[in-house]
Every structure is written in C-alpha cells, then in structure tokens.
Amino acid sequence: NAGVTQTPKFRVLKTGQSMTLLCAQDMNHEYMYWYRQDPGMGLRLIHYSVGEGTTAKGEVPDGYNVSRLKKQNFLLGLESAAPSQTSVYFCASSLSGPTGEQYFGPGTRLTVT
Amino acid sequence: AQSVAQPEDQVNVAEGNPLTVKCTYSVSGNPYLFWYVQYPNRGLQFLLKYITGDNLVKGSYGFEAEFNKSQTSFHLKKPSALVSDSALYFCAVRGYQKVTFGTGTKLQVIP
Numbered sequence: 001n002a003g004v005t006q007t008p009k010f011r012v013l014k015t016g017q018s019m020t021l022l023c024a025q026d027m028n029h030e031y032m033y034w035y036r037q038d039p040g041m042g043l044r045l046i047h048y049s050v051g052e053g054t055t056a057k058g059e060v061p062d063g064y065n066v067s068r069l070k071k072q073n074f075l076l077g078l079e080s081a082a083p084s085q086t087s088v089y090f091c092a093s094s095l096s097g098p099t100g101e102q103y104f105g106p107g108t109r110l111t112v113t
Numbered sequence: 114a115q116s117v118a119q120p121e122d123q124v125n126v127a128e129g130n131p132l133t134v135k136c137t138y139s140v141s142g143n144p145y146l147f148w149y150v151q152y153p154n155r156g157l158q159f160l161l162k163y164i165t166g167d168n169l170v171k172g173s174y175g176f177e178a179e180f181n182k183s184q185t186s187f188h189l190k191k192p193s194a195l196v197s198d199s200a201l202y203f204c205a206v207r208g209y210q211k212v213t214f215g216t217g218t219k220l221q222v223i224p
Contacts, residue, residue, distance in 0.1 A: 004156070033211070035214075040122075040216060041216060042203060042215055042216040042217050044214075048211055058211060092157075099145050099164060101162060102149075102212065104156030104158070106154075106155060106156050107154075107156055
C-alpha cells in the first residue's frame with residue numbers, strides 16, 4: 001500500500017501560470033481533502049469530496065478548482081497562480097468521513113514568484 | 114462553526130519528564146476530537162481520537178489524551194518524553210462533513 005501520494009513534490013510558478021496537483025490514494029477511501037499549510041495558521045481546508053464525482057468548498061476555495069473523476073484521484077487546480085498561493089499543499093483521505101482519521105500525503109511545496 | 118485553540122506555540126520539556134500539549138475546542142453537538150503529529154517535511158500522522166466513551170484515550174507512540182467536557186479541553190499527554198517526540202502537534206475537531214485543525218504546537222524535547 002502506497003497510501004496517499006502527491007505529485008509533484010515541489011513546484012515553482014510565475015504569477016499567472018496554471019498548474020494541477022495530483023493526489024492519489026489506494027485505500028478505497030470515499031472522502032478526500034485538499035489543505036494548505038501556512039506558518040502560524042495551521043491547516044486550512046480548500047476543497048473536499050465525499051465521493052467520486054462530488055466536490056465541495058472548504059474554508060479557502062478562492063483561486064482553486066478541484067475534480068474527482070475517479071474515486072482514487074483528487075486533483076487540485078490553480079487557474080492563475082498568485083504569490084498568496086505560495087504554500088505547502090496536503091492531500092488527505094478518510095474512510096468514514098469526519099469521524100474517521102485522515103491519512104495525509106507527503107505534501108507539495110509550491111512557490112509563486 | 115467549530116473551532117480549536119492551541120494556546121501554546123511551543124512547549125519545551127526535558128527528556129524523561131511528562132509532557133502536556135493543550136487544546137480547547139468549540140463545537141455544536143457531540144465533539145469528535147483528534148490529535149495528529151507532523152515531523153519535518155512530512156504529512157500529518159494520526160495519533161488518537163475521541164468519539165465517545167472513556168475520557169482517557171490511548172493512542173500511538175505512548176501518547177494519550179484526556180477529554181474534559183466541562184472545560185471543553187482535549188489535552189495531549191505522555192508520561193515520559195523522548196527526544197524523538199519532538200515535532201509539531203495538531204489538535205482537530207469534527208464539524209459537518211469536515212474537520213477543523215488548530216494552529217499547531219511545536220514540541221521540543223531537550224536531551
């Protein structure tokens with residue numbers, strides 16, 4: 001079991017560029033989440049999904065889009081990157097929703113210049 | 114809306130001493146509470162959770178947490194700290210369809 005994997009691990013973008021972060025899990029989990037982690041702010045939820053084909057907004061969704069076309073994959077897109085989106089992005093999944101523990105990927109460090 | 118407060122940015126403790134990392138929460142309904150640990154350049158790892166039942170919850174790596182409903186607290190404890198416990202610790206509370214994390218407490222165990 002690879003658990004939760006994220007691609008890429010690092011990325012540098014120029015302002016205005018777009019990119020997609022890929023999250024994959026092999027645990028057959030229904031729920032998947034995208035967070036960003038910034039110093040002193042903990043983890044903030046960007047978007048989440050409660051099953052294949054569904055997505056919902058979290059606390060800080062502006063500037064991001066997501067898709068869950070397959071149960072095992074959850075994609076996070078940045079349409080037009082801004083320096084404020086410089087952060088570490090974590091994907092997570094859980095079997096039983098909010099009452100279940102979440103399994104996290106190793107993170108993607110994104111810098112927008 | 115639910116919220117979590119971790120009042121200490123950093124906790125220092127000598128190796129072998131007991132440690133406590135504090136967490137208070139606010140949520141409607143029954144609280145579902147979690148602790149996670151993050152080592153440098155890694156994702157978060159689940160330590161333990163409280164759903165219902167005994168107020169003292171035991172978890173991984175010898176950690177435990179005490180749920181106190183009247184004080185709305187869920188403090189993380191360990192009887193004897195190890196240098197390898199040095200990491201960033203997050204408390205979290207469940208709300209509707211999602212979990213809210215605290216800002217984290219850096220634990221430094223001094224040899």
